[in-house]
Amino acid sequence: xxxxxxxxxxxxxxxxxxxxxxxxxxxxxxxxxxxxxxxxxxxxxxxxxxxxxxxxxxxxxxxxxxxxxxxxxxxxxxxxxxxxxxxxxxxxxxxxxxxxxxxxxxxxxxxxxxxxxxxxxxxxxxxxxxxxxxxxxxxxxxxxxxxxxxxxxxxxxxxxxxxxxxxxxxxxxxxxxxxxxxxxxxxxxxxxxxxxxxxxxxxxxxxxxxxxxxxxxxxxxxxxxxxxxxxxxxxxxxxxxxxxxxxxxxxxxxxxxxxxxxxxxxxxxxxxxxxxxxxxxxxxxxxx
Amino acid sequence: xxxxxxxxxxxxxxxxxxxxxxxxxxxxxxxxxxxxxxxxxxxxxxxxxxxxxxxxxxxxxxxxxxxxxxxxxxxxxxxxxxxxxxxxxxxxxxxxxxxxxxxxxxxxxxxxxxxxxxxxxxxxxxxxxxxxxxxxxxxxxxxxxxxxxxxxxxxxxxxxxxxxxxxxxxxxxxxxxxxxxxxxxxxxxxxxxxxxxxxxxxxxxxxxxxxxxxxxxxxxxxxxxxxxxxxxxxxxxxxxxxxxxxxxxxxxxxxxxxxxxxxxxxxxxx
Ligand SMILES: Nc1ncnc2c1ncn2[C@@H]1O[C@H](COP(=O)(O)OP(=O)(O)O)[C@@H](O)[C@H]1O
Ligand SMILES: [Mg+2]
Numbered sequence: 001x002x003x004x005x006x007x008x009x010x011x012x013x014x015x016x017x018x019x020x021x022x023x024x025x026x027x028x029x030x031x032x033x034x035x036x037x038x039x040x041x042x043x044x045x046x047x048x049x050x051x052x053x054x055x056x057x058x059x060x061x062x063x064x065x066x067x068x069x070x071x072x073x074x075x076x077x078x079x080x081x082x083x084x085x086x087x088x089x090x091x092x093x094x095x096x097x098x099x100x101x102x103x104x105x106x107x108x109x110x111x112x113x114x115x116x117x118x119x120x121x122x123x124x125x126x127x128x129x130x131x132x133x134x135x136x137x138x139x140x141x142x143x144x145x146x147x148x149x150x151x152x153x154x155x156x157x158x159x160x161x162x163x164x165x166x167x168x169x170x171x172x173x174x175x176x177x178x179x180x181x182x183x184x185x186x187x188x189x190x191x192x193x194x195x196x197x198x199x200x201x202x203x204x205x206x207x208x209x210x211x212x213x214x215x216x217x218x219x220x221x222x223x224x225x226x227x228x229x230x231x232x233x234x235x236x237x238x239x240x241x242x243x244x245x246x247x248x249x250x251x252x253x254x255x256x257x258x259x260x261x262x263x264x265x266x267x268x269x270x271x272x273x274x275x276x277x278x279x280x281x282x283x284x285x286x287x288x
Numbered sequence: 289x290x291x292x293x294x295x296x297x298x299x300x301x302x303x304x305x306x307x308x309x310x311x312x313x314x315x316x317x318x319x320x321x322x323x324x325x326x327x328x329x330x331x332x333x334x335x336x337x338x339x340x341x342x343x344x345x346x347x348x349x350x351x352x353x354x355x356x357x358x359x360x361x362x363x364x365x366x367x368x369x370x371x372x373x374x375x376x377x378x379x380x381x382x383x384x385x386x387x388x389x390x391x392x393x394x395x396x397x398x399x400x401x402x403x404x405x406x407x408x409x410x411x412x413x414x415x416x417x418x419x420x421x422x423x424x425x426x427x428x429x430x431x432x433x434x435x436x437x438x439x440x441x442x443x444x445x446x447x448x449x450x451x452x453x454x455x456x457x458x459x460x461x462x463x464x465x466x467x468x469x470x471x472x473x474x475x476x477x478x479x480x481x482x483x484x485x486x487x488x489x490x491x492x493x494x495x496x497x498x499x500x501x502x503x504x505x506x507x508x509x510x511x512x513x514x515x516x517x518x519x520x521x522x523x524x525x526x527x528x529x530x531x532x533x534x535x536x537x538x539x540x541x542x543x544x545x546x547x548x549x550x551x552x553x554x555x556x557x558x
Contacts, residue, residue, distance in 0.1 A: 016350070054471060056467050078470075079473050086471070089468045107472055111473030
């Protein structure tokens with residue numbers, strides 16, 4: 001499985017007042033099993049880009065290839081693409097509509113024409129994957145759940161289609177810290193269990209640094225930077241010029257290494273920072 | 289696309305039409321709609337259309353933008369046209385089985401369609417060139433005399449403005465929900481009528497819930513700013529009639545006279 005985006009361009013309301021060039025010459029590739037983090041200022045075109053990857057938007061020019069197949073020339077059935085590429089929108093809990101959680105999660109698989117037994121297995125498996133118990137909440141109304149639970153039900157609804165690519169647009173936006181952590185560990189679990197391509201947008205630099213194999217930085221409808229978290233977050237100045245930042249741990253470590261030159265570190269996560277600090281500080285053994 | 293409906297949208301500008309007092313524009317629009325029903329022949333429609341295009345030209349709102357809004361109501365216009373075409377009795381022009389088209393039907397269908405198009409464009413010109421807040425103020429002032437007989441003028445004006453203001457918001461919301469359900473493989477385009485109606489449920493339920501959420505948020509925001517209804521409220525920008533409004537009033541009276549006169553222009557065919 002792979003995704004290839006070639007010279008994508010998209011314009012909202014072409015030829016009208018309010019014409020906006022949302023994407024302008026965007027090209028990148030995603031390889032099998034990779035997790036990609038997308039960062040960028042609000043309005044930089046992240047959501048527009050994601051909607052091209054499953055054929056919801058048609059580019060003005062340029063092409064998208066999923067698994068070597070061009071999905072922009074009209075030769076592939078859209079339902080087929082949407083089964084392959086699962087897209088979770090921002091605030092996905094607002095699309096819940098069924099009477100019960102189980103029925104809502106079953107909506108996607110049912111649209112692909114699966115048998116009832118298969119649907120049931122999928123619903124159970126995907127609810128388990130997002131950390132919810134089918135027997136406990138399968139029959140309750142999705143509207144009775146907490147914010148974090150609702151969001152996980154909505155994500156389960158996309159996972160239940162067993163996509164080969166999972167795309168999440170700001171999956172942690174507006175959640176409290178514990179729900180935030182749950183979503184993050186859910187993404188990690190999906191990556192581990194399903195081994196699929198994951199592409200996610202986030203404004204939390206720490207999450208992006210911790211989860212991504214590669215980061216794509218969007219700015220004004222173009223790709224401004226692309227690389228591993230280490231590469232991208234070493235450009236602090238450029239990032240802050242784009243209204244972005246670096247993970248808090250990196251900020252702290254920059255200050256610490258400036259004050260204490262004997263510590264060398266380009267840590268992005270707390271664990272990396274701890275290891276780097278331990279290397280130079282020898283705490284004398286206390287005997288008690 | 290659903291978000292292309294321009295009805296109720298504001299198109300920012302600095303034209304003489306934009307600068308008119310909201311009350312002038314409301315009265316002119318109502319008058320125009322009445323005049324469209326006074327018109328009874330080809331000349332009248334030609335004059336009414338010409339007047340509307342003059343207003344559009346002065347307002348500098350792009351014609352493309354206005355017509356884009358019409359595409360969404362095209363079905364209603366087409367439906368009216370067909371109903372009129374087949375339902376009017378008179379001299380037979382064409383006949384097949386139970387379907388009959390008459391001369392009277394053709395002219396009635398044509399006039400009705402033109403009338404609807406002008407009516408929709410005419411009323412969208414008002415909302416396109418007037419800020420929602422000005423529209424409320426204008427409506428409220430116009431309704432004021434009726435508050436003597438117990439009409440809650442402020443509340444009615446506010447309700448109308450909120451409805452207008454939230455058309456684009458709800459369109460946007462609908463667009464988002466449609467996309468989200470399409471991403472889950474929903475299909476709104478195929479199947480018979482019953483299946484299609486059923487496929488709307490995944491859109492309508494989230495849309496209802498969103499509307500309630502938006503309404504609640506708005507109510508809360510208004511209360512947080514100490515909104516307590518119309519009594520004793522003052523404005524930062526009072527609206528005043530100006531020279532432009534006097535010119536507009538003269539033009540309106542002239543136009544009314546021309547429209548009434550147009551009824552007596554002999555038509556070329558009978
Ligand atoms: N439905 C729409 N209609 C018109 N313009 C839009 C629409 N959606 C987004 N835009 C515009 O396109 C640009 C990119 O938006 P978006 O892709 O949503 O950015 P992001 O997700 O990075 O915040 C913005 O300038 C935005 O205003
Ligand atoms: Mg976005």
